Each structure stands twice: as structure tokens, then as C-alpha cells.
Amino acid sequence: MSHDAIESFWREERRYPPPPAFAAQANVRDPAVYDEAARDPEAFWAAEARGLEWMTPFTRGLEWDPPFARWFSDGRLNATVSCLDRHVAAGRGGKVAYVWEGEPGDVRVLTYRELLAEVCRCAHALRRLGVAKGDRVTLYMGQVPEAVVAMLACARLGAAHSVVFGGFSPDALRERIRDSQSRVVVTCDGGWRRGQVVPLKANVDAALAGETPVERVLVVRRVGDAAGAVLEPGRDVWWHEALQGAPEAFPPEPMASEDLLFLLYTSGTTGKPKGIVHSTAGYLVGVASTFRWVFDAKPEDVYWCTADVGWVTGHSYVVYGPLANGATSLLYEGAPDWPRRDRFWDLVARHRATILYTAPTAIRTFMRWGEALPAAHDLSSLRLLGSVGEPINPEAWVWYHRHIGGGRCPVVDTWWQTETGAIVIAPLPGLTECRPGSAARPLPGYAAEVVDEEGRPAAAGAGGFLVLTRPWPSMLRGIHGDPERYRTTYWARFPGKYFAGDGCRRDADGHYWLLGRVDDIMLVAGHNISTMEVESALVDHPEVAESAVVGRTDAVKGQAIAAFVTLKGGVEPTPERAEALRRHVAHKLGAIARPDAVYFTAELPKTRSGKIMRRLLRDIAEGRALGDTTTLADPAVVRELRERYEHA
Numbered sequence: 001m002s003h004d005a006i007e008s009f010w011r012e013e014r015r016y017p018p019p020p021a022f023a024a025q026a027n028v029r030d031p032a033v034y035d036e037a038a039r040d041p042e043a044f045w046a047a048e049a050r051g052l053e054w055m056t057p058f059t060r061g062l063e064w065d066p067p068f069a070r071w072f073s074d075g076r077l078n079a080t081v082s083c084l085d086r087h088v089a090a091g092r093g094g095k096v097a098y099v100w101e102g103e104p105g106d107v108r109v110l111t112y113r114e115l116l117a118e119v120c121r122c123a124h125a126l127r128r129l130g131v132a133k134g135d136r137v138t139l140y141m142g143q144v145p146e147a148v149v150a151m152l153a154c155a156r157l158g159a160a161h162s163v164v165f166g167g168f169s170p171d172a173l174r175e176r177i178r179d180s181q182s183r184v185v186v187t188c189d190g191g192w193r194r195g196q197v198v199p200l201k202a203n204v205d206a207a208l209a210g211e212t213p214v215e216r217v218l219v220v221r222r223v224g225d226a227a228g229a230v231l232e233p234g235r236d237v238w239w240h241e242a243l244q245g246a247p248e249a250f251p252p253e254p255m256a257s258e259d260l261l262f263l264l265y266t267s268g269t270t271g272k273p274k275g276i277v278h279s280t281a282g283y284l285v286g287v288a289s290t291f292r293w294v295f296d297a298k299p300e301d302v303y304w305c306t307a308d309v310g311w312v313t314g315h316s317y318v319v320y321g322p323l324a325n326g327a328t329s330l331l332y333e334g335a336p337d338w339p340r341r342d343r344f345w346d347l348v349a350r351h352r353a354t355i356l357y358t359a360p361t362a363i364r365t366f367m368r369w370g371e372a373l374p375a376a377h378d379l380s381s382l383r384l385l386g387s388v389g390e391p392i393n394p395e396a397w398v399w400y401h402r403h404i405g406g407g408r409c410p411v412v413d414t415w416w417q418t419e420t421g422a423i424v425i426a427p428l429p430g431l432t433e434c435r436p437g438s439a440a441r442p443l444p445g446y447a448a449e450v451v452d453e454e455g456r457p458a459a460a461g462a463g464g465f466l467v468l469t470r471p472w473p474s475m476l477r478g479i480h481g482d483p484e485r486y487r488t489t490y491w492a493r494f495p496g497k498y499f500a501g502d503g504c505r506r507d508a509d510g511h512y513w514l515l516g517r518v519d520d521i522m523l524v525a526g527h528n529i530s531t532m533e534v535e536s537a538l539v540d541h542p543e544v545a546e547s548a549v550v551g552r553t554d555a556v557k558g559q560a561i562a563a564f565v566t567l568k569g570g571v572e573p574t575p576e577r578a579e580a581l582r583r584h585v586a587h588k589l590g591a592i593a594r595p596d597a598v599y600f601t602a603e604l605p606k607t608r609s610g611k612i613m614r615r616l617l618r619d620i621a622e623g624r625a626l627g628d629t630t631t632l633a634d635p636a637v638v639r640e641l642r643e644r645y646e647h648a
């Protein structure tokens with residue numbers, strides 16, 4: 001598509017009016033909504049749920065048999081009707097659902113009408129491959145429109161999808177296929193990443209070698225010959241052939257509210273992956289409502305959530321949330337530094353994106369690349385910025401606000417988890433005050449607390465454990481095949497309360513400051529110090545790009561602080577610099593937080609979703625054998641660190 005074509009296309013696009021359900025629902029621009037929701041949360045959520053399309057309206061609200069919740073259980077619906085059919089039926093079929101850009105620069109536009117037709121054709125194809133209501137289907141794909149189509153096609157016919165991020169290894173894929181007992185896999189021949197082909201189909205072949213529950217594989221031709229994919233006769237079939245001639249209508253399967261919509265395996269920073277179970281109605285209520293409150297997308301908005309559909313952020317805020325609201329999304333296949341490090345800003349500028357939702361790890365990378373790159377592009381279309389995935393350090397928040405948002409866009413920091421399904425703690429932009437580094441307060445309808453070791457409310461300003469004290473519609477319904485692990489992981493630490501696993505501090509004004517996973521809190525000479533605070537202090541130093549801090553066993557202090565530091569381009573790692581950084585932290589946080597050791601490294605070990613794997617850094621700092629590294633994005637990073645610091 002030429003620049004002019006994109007331009008006139010967006011002019012057209014801005015004519016479509018908002019969905020009526022969207023316009024008619026409770027107005028969260030009024031601060032009274034917090035109190036109203038708190039007075040009767042069930043009535044509040046029921047009103048939200050009525051904004052979906054129901055085949056059989058529900059009469060029941062919450063049924064709570066702790067720790068097992070059911071919401072709207074006597075209702076029937078199909079998620080795709082709220083996401084697709086209702087918009088087409090209301091005359092908005094011509095509105096764009098996705099503008100997709102491939103890494104090589106190819107562009108595809110899918111309207112709501114076209115998306116619905118594709119979903120129906122894919123549902124027919126899946127049914128012919130033997131997929132039936134109640135089955136699980138594993139998706140192992142790149143960030144292509146067919147990934148969204150396949151997810152919705154599963155939902156259309158009543159099967160659950162289990163999306164496995166396309167960066168995972170064959171072993172990780174095999175384990176997830178086995179746990180979900182999928183009989184069908186949907187994949188691509190390959191995907192584009194930094195100009196290279198990711199061998200998705202070959203990875204599937206490796207994952208299916210030996211004993212497997214998988215009988216059929218549906219393969220999207222994304223890359224073509226360069227992928228070198230080989231189809232196994234009788235098992236594998238090309239997507240374009242399977243969908244050829246399939247009808248563009250497929251009756252939506254009526255599902256009970258509590259029927260499984262999808263399984264999603266958590267990233268495994270802490271060990272064996274868990275298959276998180278999400279229900280149909282509650283999940284959809286959660287993501288549809290929170291998308292509307294937090295992003296408040298208007299018909300003219302062009303919303304871009306940069307997450308891959310392989311993560312929960314992709315499920316909730318690339319697929320179900322935006323679609324339920326009839327929004328227009330950008331979808332991008334590739335890397336932010338391809339062909340140059342300004343690819344994101346080029347995308348924002350050309351498509352006139354108005355809302356950008358991305359992760360702190362990406363923001364810090366952009367900081368490292370310098371503000372000249374965004375400054376060279378017209379980012380004036382942006383009106384709202386979002387952050388998700390980790391605590392955002394105030395330095396990155398301010399940089400994002402200033403250099404990407406031009407100082408005029410609110411930054412909404414959104415705290416939530418795969419398990420919560422939807423955003424839980426975040427400001428309502430324009431209504432709730434945003435403070436750099438704080439996710440503000442729980443959204444209407446949620447109840448959170450910060451508690452101490454004994455489960456008593458922590459004093460204002462004191463650190464503690466974040467818990468959610470009331471069930472919410474999009475909460476996980478369990479861990480696939482392991483109800484006991486569900487109970488012990490989330491509900492046993494503080495009986496009757498959902499334990500999120502995160503440390504948190506609530507200030508006197510009720511703002512929540514997330515402190516990272518509690519496994520990441522260090523106990524240094526009797527003081528609780530969060531790795532996040534020390535990291536934030538380090539990144540505050542003008543020469544530091546990124547840092548990860550861990551505690552290591554210390555005979556005297558219990559734990560001592562080890563800091564892994566990435567310096568900005570051109571800055572040399574020297575012993576003097578290490579000393580200066582130690583002093584800098586002591587100056588900012590007090591002598592107790594002074595790191596005992598500073599290790600310089602070109603990169604930090606991260607999972608493929610961008611989370612720093614502190615567990616591995618702890619292993620390195622302790623001189624232990626490394627734990628499971630299968631979820632690492634780049635194993636070479638750890639090897640190098642190891643070699644350098646083995647004897648430090």
C-alpha cells in the first residue's frame with residue numbers, strides 16, 4: 001500500500017459510528033463509578049455483562065464456592081458473536097478490524113465483514129479436520145491475521161484454543177500439546193523475524209515426533225519456499241486449500257458461560273508451565289469492559305497493542321477486547337529494529353496510530369537507542385500510551401511520556417496477569433491521576449489489598465503482598481488438570497484471598513506501587529528491599545541502560561545485593577564505574593541498598609515475553625548450576641555471563 005493509499009484509507013475509516021452497546025453502557029468518565037461499583041459489585045458486573053450479545057440471557061450473577069467461581073452460569077453465548085456478528089449486523093461490517101503489516105512491509109486490511117467470513121471458513125476447515133465442540137486446538141503461529149482468525153474459528157465452533165508463542169522451542173511446544181491433549185495444531189510454514197525465517201513448521205514436526213495426540217496439522221503459507229516446509233501426507237494440509245470454497249457462514253455454537261474459551265500456558269519464569277483456564281462469558285466481560293474503560297477507543301482511533309497473540313496481552317487486548325468493542329487495531333508481524341530501529345515510529349506515523357500499548361522492556365530499549373529516532377517521525381496522532389508486563393521505572397515512564405507522547409498523552413500503567421485475564425489495576429485516563437511508576441488503583445468492580453506476612457492490612461506506605469479480595473468475572477477458573485495446584489498456588493497463602501505473587505506498596509492516597517514478584521524481594525540485614533527499587537535507582541544513573549538485581553546468600557547479612565548492569569552505548573565497563581554505581585544507589589536509597597557486586601553485561605537474560613529471568617541471574621550470582629533455560633529468548637546471553645563471572 002502506498003502512503004497515499006493508506007492516507008485515504010484512514011480518512012474513509014473514520015466515518016463509522018461507535019457500536020451502540022459501547023455507547024450505552026455505564027459512563028466510567030464519572031468518578032462516582034468507583035463508589036457505585038464498590039457498593040454492589042455483582043450488579044455492576046451484571047450491567048457490564050449485558051453489554052455482550054447473549055443467545056440465552058443469564059439470570060444468575062456470581063456463584064462463589066471458594067476458590068471456585070462461576071459467573072452468569074445459566075446464560076448462553078458465543079464469544080465471536082459479540083466480537084464480529086453484532087458489528088456487521090449493525091452496519092459496521094465495512095469498518096476495519098485490523099490493518100496488518102508484515103515485517104517485509106506487506107500490508108493487509110481486514111474489515112469486520114471480511115474477518116467474520118474468514119473465521120467461518122476456518123471453522124468449516126477445522127471441523128473437516130475433526131475438531132468438535134469441547135476439543136482443544138494448539139496454535140503455534142507468527143503474528144499474522146490467520147492467528148486471530150484461527151483463535152476465533154475455534155471459539156465459533158466451541159473448541160478451546162491453546163496458543164503457544166511462536167518463539168518457543170519444540171520441547172516447550174511438545175509439553176504444552178501433551179498437557180492440553182490437542183488433536184489438531186494450526187501453524188505457519190514460517191514467520192519473519194529480523195529478515196530471517198523462523199521455522200515454525202519444522203518446529204511443529206520436531207514437537208510431534210514420537211508419540212503425540214496430534215492427528216492433523218493446518219499450515220498457513222506465510223513465507224513460501226524460503227521456509228522449506230514439508231507437508232506430511234495424510235496429516236498436514238495447507239490452510240488455503242482447506243479453506244478453499246468453504247462457506248462464509250458458520251452458525252455460532254451456543255456455549256454455556258462457564259465453558260472453556262481457552263487455555264494459555266504461563267511463561268514459566270518460575271518452573272513448570274501452568275495451563276491457565278479461562279471461561280467464555282466472564283473472560284469476555286472482563287476484557288470488553290476494561291478495554292473500554294482504560295483505552296476508551298473512539299471510532300476514529302487506531303489502536304496498537306504491540307503484544308504477540310501468543311501472550312495473554314495479545315489474547316485480551318489484541319483480539320477479544322478490541323473486537324468486542326468494534327475497535328480498529330494495528331497488527332505488526334516483526335521486530336522493532338527491522339529494517340531499522342525506528343520501525344515502530346514509522347508504523348505509528350504512517351498509520352496515524354492514536355493509542356500505543358507496549359511493555360517497559362521495549363520502552364527501555366527505545367531509550368537506549370536514543371530519542372533522535374522517535375523525534376524524526378510525526379507521532380502527533382498519539383493521544384494515549386499504555387504500559388504492561390513489569391513495573392515501569394519512573395525514568396522510563398517519563399521518557400515515554402515526553403519523547404513518544406510529546407508530553408500530551410496520559411500514560412496508563414496497567415497491572416494484571418495471565419490469571420486475572422483482564423486489567424485489574426490501572427488509572428482511568430483523564431479521571432484518575434497518573435503518577436510515574438504507579439499503576440494507580442484497582443478499576444471499578446475489583447477489590448485489592450496490600451497485606452503483611454500474616455494477612456493483615458499493611459500500613460499506608462509499607463511494602464507487603466498484593467491480594468485480590470473479591471472474585472471477578474475474568475479470573476482464571478483453574479489450572480488445567482490440576483485443581484489442587486490452583487488452590488495451593490493462589491488461595492492458600494492468605495486463605496480466602498487471591499494471592500497475586502507480587503509485592504506492592506499502597507501510599508496514603510490509595511495509589512498502588514508494584515514492587516515485582518515477591519520471590520524478587522531481598523532480605524538484607526533484616527530489611528526488605530525490592531529488586532525493582534534498586535534497579536530503578538541504577539537506571540536513574542545517566543550511564544545505565546538497564547539493570548537486573550538479585551539477592552545472593554551472604555553469611556553476614558542473610559542476603560547481599562548483586563546487580564547486573566547494561567551500560568548505554570559507548571560507555572565502557574570499568575571498576576571505577578562499578579564503584580560509582582554502588583555509590584549512586586547508596587545515595588538514592590541508603591547504604592543498606594548498596595549493591596555488593598556490580599556485573600556489567602551487554603544483554604540481560606530474558607524470556608521471550610521480555611521478562612528478565614532473575615532466577616538464572618541468582619544461579620549465576622550464587623555460582624550454582626543453571627535451572628531450566630528452555631524459555632530463554634537468547635541462551636547465549638547466559639552462557640557469556642557465566643563464562644565471565646564464574647570466578648568473580
Ligand code: WT7
Nearest residue numbers: 313388389390391413414415416417418514517
Ligand atoms: C506478572 C504477570 C499481564 C500481561 C503480561 C504479563 C507483572 C504485569 C505489570 C505492571 C507491575 C506488572 C507482575 C504480574 N506485571 N504488568 N503494570 N506493573 N508488574 O502477564 O506473564 O501473566 O505476568 O507480570 O509481576 O504478576 P504474565
